[in-house]
Amino acid sequence: VKAARSSGSILKPFLYALAMDDGLILPQTVIRDVPTYFGSYSPTNADQKFSGLVSAREALVRSLNVPAVRLLNAYGLYSFYRFLQDAGVSTLFRPPDDYGLPLILGGAEVNLWDLAQLFRGLGNYGVFSDLQVLERKDLKRKNSYFSSGKSLISPGACYLVLNILRELKRPGAEYYWQQYQNQWQIAWKTGTSYGQRDAWAVGVSPQWTIAVWVGNFDGEPNPEIKGASCAGPLLFDLFNLLPKDAAKSWFAEPSANLSPVKICLETGFRAGADCPHTTVVEAPMGMKPLKQCPxxxxxxxxxxxxxxxxxxxxxxxxxxxxxxxxxxxxxxxxxxxxxxxxxxxxxxxxxxxxxxxGNPMQIVYPGQNARLWIPRDIDGRFQQVTLRVAHRQPASTIFWYIDNRYLGETKENHVKALTIPAGWHTLEVVDRMGNRDRRRFFVALKKRS
Ligand SMILES: [Zn+2]
Ligand SMILES: [Zn+2]
Structure with missing residues (x-):
């Protein structure tokens, strides 16, 4: 129960809940699911496909990797790491930078005990406390267990995430889901570690929290091991055996902890004056203001x-x-x-x-067909090249591409510093009006003198 194993995707629900409190998303908000580079790291989805834009709800239900990594990058690796520690994950043996953004895809180890504790906290509206082994003498006072915990996620965000986790569209697990959905509802999530060594499934209902791990005790990989197809059915078998109280079939809506927010119907961000269609949805009370539709x-x-x-x-x-x-x-x-x-x-x-x-936008550096000689820093690494663009309208946004690969955007101050490999390259910049400018340039790396 306390052996530490790779977490797979099992930690994603907590990031989505925290990101709601942080004003980054609501379930309806779209997240980019496109090839993305964080330095040399480029996450891919399990099926090697991308969807363009997906809602946060869909990204979590389909357990997509790219939106989760983007979200962790936006929310902050350190903050998420601190949450895991505060919530009682005892197996984070390395500092946050060692895990990096793959932390959210299974880079960190968890054990079954801590996992049950985490999901119990989600079902307990964000109040996290230590699990205890119940002995007979404790049973009389079991209602007092959750009174002394830490509130780390708002009740509203927990409730919205629990509702997402009860949705049915789980690839490969539809059969089991449909078999149980009409009887008893459960919020659940599966995870599979790298190399298919471990499969997790955790479910939480108002009454029960169940955590299942399937794997070889010696850590040998097994192609049969997958969270959804292997640990999932076990989870439901167990859940089905447990006594249930009909009055607690699903989590009560924490109405006092939800407040209405007007969002853009197409993008799920807070509605701005330019959004043609809007709708009102429930959002966690006290969340940071949701970003306006960009x-x-x-x-x-x-x-x-x-x-x-x-x-x-x-x-x-x-x-x-x-x-x-x-x-x-x-x-x-x-x-x-x-x-x-x-x-x-x-x-x-x-x-x-x-x-x-004339064109209001111009690439200032490098010049057309320029040859750039890149010297080394004192520590021996090649220096970065600082690319510069000028725009006549000061508040303009510029989108950058190098060799047809999207680099990012700049506002007001149009400067980008990056390490560029030797050879010919093309820099292209585009603004929102459709103005564009292009330069071809050559990079030569100076040999050690
Ligand atoms: Zn909009
Ligand atoms: Zn005009």
């Missing part, structure tokens, strides 16, 4: 909606405002590569005097 932007267009216009080129009476969904460039590129047709963004009016003044 994807909907209003633009002025000609009456036929063929061109965007600005104060320099619109004719009064011949313009109106429309709201457009601007996908993040890495998502847009990914969806287009998959053959998806995206609503096109109308180009700017070609007769605009603003455009005739």
């Amino acid at each position: 994807y909907h932007k209003s633009v002025f267009v000609t009456s036929d909606e063929r061109y965007q216009v600005c104060s320099l080129c619109w004719e009064s009476g011949h313009r109106h405002k429309i709201s457009l969904l601007f996908y993040p460039p890495d998502v847009a590129q990914y969806l287009r590569e998959r053959g998806q047709v995206l609503a096109s963004i109308p180009p700017h009016n070609p007769a605009c005097p603003g455009l005739q003044a």
